[in-house]
Amino acid sequence: MDIKEIQNLIKFVAKSGASEVKLEMDDIKITIKTGSESDTTIVHQVPATHIPQAAPIAAQPVAAEATPNKASEPAATEDSKYITIKSPIIGTFYRKPSPDKPLFVEVGQTIAEGDVLCIIEAMKLFNEIESEVSGKIVKILVDDSSPVEFDQPLFLVDPS
Template identity: 50%
Template sequence: MKAKEIQELIDFISNTGLAEVKIETDEFKLSIKKFPDTTVVKSDNNPGHHQVSNPVAAAPVAAPAAPAPVKEETNNYIEVKSPMIGTFYRTANPDSDPFVTVGDRVVAGQTVCIIEAMKLFNEIESEISGKIVKVLVENATPVEYDQPLFLVDPAG
């Protein structure tokens, strides 16, 4: 890969909602991070996991803020939010079990879902440890940037 091609790739990624991209071929490995100290988003190397008839374009991602507590009777719960625009998937492929379900205990860094954006499958990791109290999004539905995906009880 030539320097000009790498620069074009960096420019393309900077205009998308992706925070990190890793590309590996027989000839080279390339890892690009938009925000070095933010939520980790991994590109899945198997794009055949899901069939999407209407791909959703990604929007630029601002540095994510700390998870905001949910109001009302769930004021001790924390939201896991989408770091990008895309399509939400609870499983790695249609035949797999969900990454997490209500009642599961998660730890910070654990994959909780996948968001497909521009034909790239991004593993979304929990920023906190706790118990999944509620899944707020239906499988295979579009999500917006900063949209709550899960409610987590940090005391659980």
């Protein structure tokens, strides 16, 4: 299925008035959700080998699914003494270099500037994310194999 077919499918679903359509074939899974706020399309390419699953590919611009979390607001003041390491790119977050290798970092581990913290896969390229600060990992904010957005917080580091 190529991008033109996916775009035509999106247009067809939008015109039909359906709120959600899921299509699964041998090498592709497509979920199209339509609603009053925005149209969302998620396309997952299933890998042929044992490489971790690729980041979702959007056939159209997809609105960020950010939901404000009221419970985290009081915690923000106590987290203000920490440095937040954010994602420099969109992709899939991995905590280890491969499934059989150990994690790059753990909570409580001391890191130095230049240490590899994680990998973010974008379009089948695995990008090592290095620390720009020295300190101690206080919190890991993203689950392994989760999609991340540009500028999304990944780690909290105590620089003291």
